[in-house]
Amino acid sequence: MSENIIGYLDKEGRIIDTQSAPENCECKPIAYDNSPEALEIIRHSTAHLMAQAIKELYPSAKFFVGPVVDEGFYYDFRVDEKIGEEDLKRIEKKMKELIKKKYAIEKYTLPRSEALEKFKEDDLKQAVLSRIDSDEVSIYKQGDFEDLCRGPHVPSLRFLHHFKLTRVAGAYLGGDENAEMLTRIYGVAFADKESLKNYLTMLEEAKRRDHRKLGAELGLFMFNEEAGSGLPFWLPKGAKLRYKLEQLLHKAHLDRDYLPVRGPEILKADMWRTSGHYACYGENMYLTEIDEQEYGIKPMNCIGHILIFKQTPKSYRDLPLRFYEYGVVHRHEKSGVLHGLLRVREFTQDDAHIFCRPDQIADEVLQVVEFVDSVMKLFGFEYSMEIATKPDKAIGDDAVWELATDGLKQALKSRNLPYTIDEGGGAFYGPKIDIKITDAIGRKWQCGTVQVDFNLPERFEVEYVAEDNSRRRPVMIHRAILGSFERFIGILTEHYAGEFPFFIAPLQVIVVPIGDAHLAYAEELRSRMRAIGVDAEISSKNESLNKRIRNAEKQRVPYVIVVGDEEVNNRSVAVRNRRTREQYNLSFDQFMVELANQLHEGTI
RNA sequence: GCCGGUGUAGCUCAGCUGGUAGAGCAACUGAUUUGUAAUCAGUAGGUCGGGGGUUCAAGUCCCUUCACCGGCUCCA
Numbered sequence: 001m002s003e004n005i006i007g008y009l010d011k012e013g014r015i016i017d018t019q020s021a022p023e024n025c026e027c028k029p030i031a032y033d034n035s036p037e038a039l040e041i042i043r044h045s046t047a048h049l050m051a052q053a054i055k056e057l058y059p060s061a062k063f064f065v066g067p068v069v070d071e072g073f074y075y076d077f078r079v080d081e082k083i084g085e086e087d088l089k090r091i092e093k094k095m096k097e098l099i100k101k102k103y104a105i106e107k108y109t110l111p112r113s114e115a116l117e118k119f120k121e122d123d124l125k126q127a128v129l130s131r132i133d134s135d136e137v138s139i140y141k142q143g144d145f146e147d148l149c150r151g152p153h154v155p156s157l158r159f160l161h162h163f164k165l166t167r168v169a170g171a172y173l174g175g176d177e178n179a180e181m182l183t184r185i186y187g188v189a190f191a192d193k194e195s196l197k198n199y200l201t202m203l204e205e206a207k208r209r210d211h212r213k214l215g216a217e218l219g220l221f222m223f224n225e226e227a228g229s230g231l232p233f234w235l236p237k238g239a240k241l242r243y244k245l246e247q248l249l250h251k252a253h254l255d256r257d258y259l260p261v262r263g264p265e266i267l268k269a270d271m272w273r274t275s276g277h278y279a280c281y282g283e284n285m286y287l288t289e290i291d292e293q294e295y296g297i298k299p300m301n302c303i304g305h306i307l308i309f310k311q312t313p314k315s316y317r318d319l320p321l322r323f324y325e326y327g328v329v330h331r332h333e334k335s336g337v338l339h340g341l342l343r344v345r346e347f348t349q350d351d352a353h354i355f356c357r358p359d360q361i362a363d364e365v366l367q368v369v370e371f372v373d374s375v376m377k378l379f380g381f382e383y384s385m386e387i388a389t390k391p392d393k394a395i396g397d398d399a400v401w402e403l404a405t406d407g408l409k410q411a412l413k414s415r416n417l418p419y420t421i422d423e424g425g426g427a428f429y430g431p432k433i434d435i436k437i438t439d440a441i442g443r444k445w446q447c448g449t450v451q452v453d454f455n456l457p458e459r460f461e462v463e464y465v466a467e468d469n470s471r472r473r474p475v476m477i478h479r480a481i482l483g484s485f486e487r488f489i490g491i492l493t494e495h496y497a498g499e500f501p502f503f504i505a506p507l508q509v510i511v512v513p514i515g516d517a518h519l520a521y522a523e524e525l526r527s528r529m530r531a532i533g534v535d536a537e538i539s540s541k542n543e544s545l546n547k548r549i550r551n552a553e554k555q556r557v558p559y560v561i562v563v564g565d566e567e568v569n570n571r572s573v574a575v576r577n578r579r580t581r582e583q584y585n586l587s588f589d590q591f592m593v594e595l596a597n598q599l600h601e602g603t604i
Numbered sequence: 605g606c607c608g609g610u611g612u613a614g615c616u617c618a619g620c621u622g623g624u625a626g627a628g629c630a631a632c633u634g635a636u637u638u639g640u641a642a643u644c645a646g647u648a649g650g651u652c653g654g655g656g657g658u659u660c661a662a663g664u665c666c667c668u669u670c671a672c673c674g675g676c677u678c679c680a
Contacts, residue, residue, distance in 0.1 A: 082607095082608070082609095083608075084608065084609060085608085085609070085674085166674095167608095167674055167675065168607090168608060168609085168674075168675080169607070169608070169674060169675030169676065170606065170607025170608060170674095170675065170676055171607080171675070171676045171677090172606075172607090172676055172677065175676075175677070176677085177605080177606080177676085177677045177678085181606055181607045181676075182607085182676095183607075183608080184607090184675070184676075186674095186675080212672095212673095216615080217615090223671085223672085224671095225653070225654095225670070225671045225672085226670090226671095228671095229670090229671065229672085284678095284679095329680085331679085331680090333678080333679070334605050334606090334677080334678070335605070335671095336605065336606070336607095336675090336676085336677085336678095337605090337676095337677080337678060337679070338672090339673095342680090343678095343679070343680085344680095347680065349680065351680095446679080446680070447680070448680090449680075480680070482680085483680040484680045486680080487679095487680055488680085512640085514637080514638065514639060514640095515637045515638065516637065517637085542635095542636080542637080543638090543642090543643085544636095544637095544638060544642075544643055545637090545638050545639065545640065546638085546639095546640070546641060546642065546643090547641080547642050547643080548638095548640095548641095549640050549641055550640095550641035550642060551641085551642085552641090553640095553641055554641080560640085562639065562640060564638095564639055565639090566639085574639080574640080576640070583640070
């Protein structure tokens, strides 16, 4: 065995560790490096090493499972003591001590029945065994620590060096909300020091971009403890940013033949019974009573649009009919899931419902997908699409679901658009395409969604008159591009690290007059900029020039312009361009042209 | 909702084993009128998240509640 080999890939592409490989295996060796296969082995073994360390520090610990996940690994276990962030350092230290002992990692197998007997005192191991079908199970042993495990593992602890335990968490046994909660520790591991360092740097970068931190620094939004959690307040800068986004998208909707509508915030509970929300979504709804009648605050906007559609008889000539609304919705999200602007209890969706004939579905879905594409490109997001199918809690026949799901698949296939399947992830009334965007530092977020719905039109007896004068049922396509303004602005803030593109920046230009003598000129510049719709402010407080420039830069304003004697005399500006990080001089008229061009970039 | 953690001036934080609060920045006032990332000086700011308890004495200990943070489950 070569020094550097930690496992093999067999013909089917499965990873086999050195402990399991047969003598004359015709397998491809896996070297100790950062390949996905090698990392899988390294991380899994690091999880075991962590378990061994935990067992030494907390002898009462019992272990459940310790798999490899996206960026690292975790191990779930039960322990009498409370484990906090500080304890991670102790565990890491113990892990390093264990490495020095250079234990080999050995494997042996047992018949299932013997394993059941061997672990009869350990209910968590029993739980693991109950999830395994095979008659034979494997045990890995390092020093005096052994664990029921499928592998793969590195040959020896001496291969483990570059790891870090990142967080402690609680996790339900088997992911079941009603089951016991175990302690989970997450960690990361790499084959070399540099990769670990890069990963930790990325975490720092994510922290630096955190929209909650930037939101406070830039004066975008706030929350108020007394007012209630999950209820955002938009501060002037944030409201401006949001307003610009709304305007931009409003124009885009009008260009695409959408019609603005608006429904009420609260509807009688019977409406929600008809729609199925009461039964399927009731636990997330805020209900109240008015004049002895039960009402529900809307968690979605569909009903309003349906009732507006039904207000007058519709002809096939009216279809597709596209209603859109910046719909404020309220959802009782569990307290523990609230997270800045990314998960709140009151939010505004850029929601639309397209009423169309079944044969128009594919076209409409594609148009929405193209709409999404142009918005994502505008903000420089990559994205992927996922088709989510019928969930457990759902309304409507399987046949209808299949029809709708096929419609979505066909639309994407017709343009060779790639997608993956999220089994059981659909809305209760129909399947959907979820759009997952990838931000500047590689994180994925779900925002936009397209949902095909045959069920609500049925329940509300929505119809149109066809060419042959018969009554037909339209299909509803629910869709959102941004998802919600709250979540999208949170993501945008992190994507741009607070340096928003000019066309949505809440404050676009700060004019810094060097002295009082230049104030009149600065004011003239400001009013001319305002006249073309540019948000400009003057920084004329009695502070040093350097400090005023520093403060302007900290606000991440796209342009800081400095004006003194020279500029007043030449009717020019000294520009600091935040995007290009350049400093240059322009006549004011030229600068105005530059601003107008930048404003125009926000058109889709 | 569940597990673990945190909560001191607008913000970032200090306050040892209980002896009734402190810094920097921000704010305000004055001086300074500045050429590209923090001018100097002074003033004012806190029922230590809320409520209850233990104690001669609580920011510090206990209970409870609210909010936030890291996750789980859920989700735009």
